[in-house]
Each structure stands twice: as structure tokens, then as C-alpha cells.
Amino acid sequence: xxxxxxxxxxxxxxxxxxxxxxxxxxxxxxxxxxxxxxxxxxxxxxxxxxxxxxxxxxxxxxxxxxxxxxxxxxxxxxxxxxxxxxxxxxxxxxxxxxxxxxxxxxxxxxxxxxxxxxxxxxxxxxxxxxxxxxxxxxxxxxxxxxxxxxxxxxxxxxxxxxxxxxxxx
Amino acid sequence: xxxxxxxxxxxxxxxxxxxxxxxxxxxxxxxxxxxxxxxxxxxxxxxxxxxxxxxxxxxxxxxxxxxxxxxxxxxxxxxxxxxxxxxxxxxxxxxxxxxxxxxxxxxxxxxxxxxxxxxxxxxxxxxxxxxxxxxxxxxxxxxxxxxxxxxxxxxxxxxxxxxx
Numbered sequence: 001x002x003x004x005x006x007x008x009x010x011x012x013x014x015x016x017x018x019x020x021x022x023x024x025x026x027x028x029x030x031x032x033x034x035x036x037x038x039x040x041x042x043x044x045x046x047x048x049x050x051x052x053x054x055x056x057x058x059x060x061x062x063x064x065x066x067x068x069x070x071x072x073x074x075x076x077x078x079x080x081x082x083x084x085x086x087x088x089x090x091x092x093x094x095x096x097x098x099x100x101x102x103x104x105x106x107x108x109x110x111x112x113x114x115x116x117x118x119x120x121x122x123x124x125x126x127x128x129x130x131x132x133x134x135x136x137x138x139x140x141x142x143x144x145x146x147x148x149x150x151x152x153x154x155x156x157x158x159x160x161x162x163x164x165x166x167x168x169x
Numbered sequence: 170x171x172x173x174x175x176x177x178x179x180x181x182x183x184x185x186x187x188x189x190x191x192x193x194x195x196x197x198x199x200x201x202x203x204x205x206x207x208x209x210x211x212x213x214x215x216x217x218x219x220x221x222x223x224x225x226x227x228x229x230x231x232x233x234x235x236x237x238x239x240x241x242x243x244x245x246x247x248x249x250x251x252x253x254x255x256x257x258x259x260x261x262x263x264x265x266x267x268x269x270x271x272x273x274x275x276x277x278x279x280x281x282x283x284x285x286x287x288x289x290x291x292x293x294x295x296x297x298x299x300x301x302x303x304x305x306x307x308x309x310x311x312x313x314x315x316x317x318x319x320x321x322x323x324x325x326x327x328x329x330x331x332x333x
Binding site for chain 1: 323324
């Protein structure tokens with residue numbers, strides 16, 4: 001880490017945003033950890049290429065139209081997220097791009113020379129490919145050259161498991 | 170109202186490799202920024218019993234327990250040496266009281282990922298810091314990376330520091 005509470009150079013963090021609950025939790029955690037003067041935020045949402053292709057395939061419009069609508073929606077969502085999470089006090093950049101999420105996250109981490117990447121780790125919800133190749137977080141980790149701050153949902157510890165123990169007395 | 174997150178206790182998992190030193194720097198830097206304390210954890214992977222017996226015989230110990238005890242003491246000594254060296258190297262740039270950042274050193278036998286997750290669950294840690302070696306897809310498929318396994322089971326925020 002380049003910076004601490006008294007340092008003049010704020011940390012630059014890239015937050016990978018997918019609008020999930022755990023992403024919002026991750027954002028809350030980092031915002032709680034740093035004062036606005038200590039941190040520059042880059043919010044990045046990657047529109048998965050597969051989603052664009054699916055939209056075109058199912059006749060949601062031609063490519064240009066689909067992209068225009070998707071990019072517009074995501075920008076709006078990022079704006080409202082920034083407002084909701086009170087990020088306006090931070091030096092903030094909002095980026096929307098298309099591609100393969102883990103590749104774009106790594107590319108932008110390099111491009112913006114970030115101190116670390118923040119990812120909410122939710123597991124592999126609903127992505128069969130993730131069973132073989134790991135979720136986005138795992139794939140980011142495999143190729144990234146920057147530190148990654150993974151924040152689990154709620155940051156809560158697992159509760160102790162209770163198991164029935166059969167006995168004959 | 171949500172409680173403001175804080176980092177007061179950090180668990181640093183180290184395999185004593187070159188890359189683990191980067192994680193150590195990171196943990197120290199975090200500890201300094203948040204006035205937190207670092208507990209260093211090193212897990213000694215279990216070797217098969219026959220290999221352990223051979224090692225015991227070769228190294229001239231009476232029994233396996235003596236060998237285990239001795240190796241634990243040696244490892245703690247090595248880690249302390251690492252920390253001393255690290256503190257000596259960074260004192261000019263960082264904190265004068267570097268040694269105070271480190272609270273405890275734990276050396277545990279067992280499976281690395283399992284023990285690290287165990288400590289994050291049972292200890293009062295606010296964040297975990299560990300290095301990642303960046304294995305290839307094929308290596309990971311067959312062996313699995315420790316950081317990847319920890320990522321799946323860890324319920325506290327985790328800093329993963331890649332190898333340079």
C-alpha cells in the first residue's frame with residue numbers, strides 16, 4: 001500500500017461492480033475503511049460479451065441498438081449507485097465497457113495503475129462455466145498483477161455447524 | 170445503522186516464500202495505517218508417515234514428536250528472523266516501532282487452506298492477507314492453489330497479493 005492516513009497520495013482503488021448485493025457490501029466496506037481524501041475510486045462495470053450476443057440472438061434489436069440501451073442502463077445504474085452509497089465525496093470515475101469481465105478488470109487495473117482491486121466474492125452463482133474455470137474473482141486472481149481485496153457477503157463468519165450424533169445411551 | 174468497518178486484527182498467512190514477503194510488507198503497511206496488530210500464521214503441510222520416519226532417522230531424532238517439536242521451534246525462529254530482517258529493512262521508510270505491529274506467530278501442522286480458514290473463523294481477525302503464486306490453469310486444475318481454496322471458504326475480507 002502506498003498510502004496511510006497521514007499520507008498525501010490517496011489510494012486508487014478499482015471496484016468491480018456487478019450490482020449484486022455482495023458488490024454493494026464490498027463497496028460499503030471500502031468506503032467505511034477510507035476517508036474521501038484518502039481514496040480515489042474507479043467503478044468498473046463490464047458488460048459481458050455473451051449477454052450482448054444473447055440479446056441480439058433473442059431479437060432484442062440490432063447490435064448498435066442493444067449496446068446503446070445496455071450501456072445507457074448501466075450508466076444510469078452506476079450513477080444511482082454512486083448517489084445511494086454516498087460516493088460523491090470521493091474522487092470518482094465510472095467506467096462501462098464490454099468484454100470478458102476478468103480480462104477487462106485486469107486491463108483497467110493496469111491502465112489506471114490502481115493500488116488494489118476490490119471484488120465482492122459471492123461464489124459461483126448460476127454460472128456453469130465457473131464450475132470448471134472458477135468464478136470471476138478466481139479468474140481475476142489468476143492473472144492479475146495487482147493486489148486484490150476480496151470481500152465476502154456481509155463479512156460474517158460462518159456459524160458453528162451442529163450435527164446430530166447418534167448414540168445408544 | 171451499519172457499523173463502520175474497522176481493521177484492528179490482521180491474520181497474515183505465509184509460506185515463507187519470496188512472494189510471502191510482499192504479503193508481509195502489505196500486512197505491515199495495513200497494520201500501520203489502521204494501528205492494527207498482525208498475527209503471522211505458517212502452516213506446515215503434513216508429510217506421509219513413512220517420509221516422516223525416514224526424515225526422523227536421517228536427522229537423528231529419537232522419535233517423531235521430538236522431530237515435530239524441534240521443527241516447530243526452528244520454524245518459529247525462522248519466522249522471527251524474517252520479521253526482524255523485515256523490520257530492520259523498513260525502519261527508515263516506515264515505522265520505528267515495526268516490531269510492535271506483530272502480535273503473535275503461529276506454526277501449525279495440517280492442510281494450509283483448511284488451517285487458514287479455521288483461524289479466520291475462530292479468531293477475532295478483521296482481515297486476512299496472503300500471497301498468491303499465480304499458478305497456470307493446468308497447475309490449478311490438478312493441484313489447486315491455496316489462495317483459491319481459501320477464497321472459497323473465507324468469510325472475512327481478504328487481501329491477495331500476487332507474485333511480481
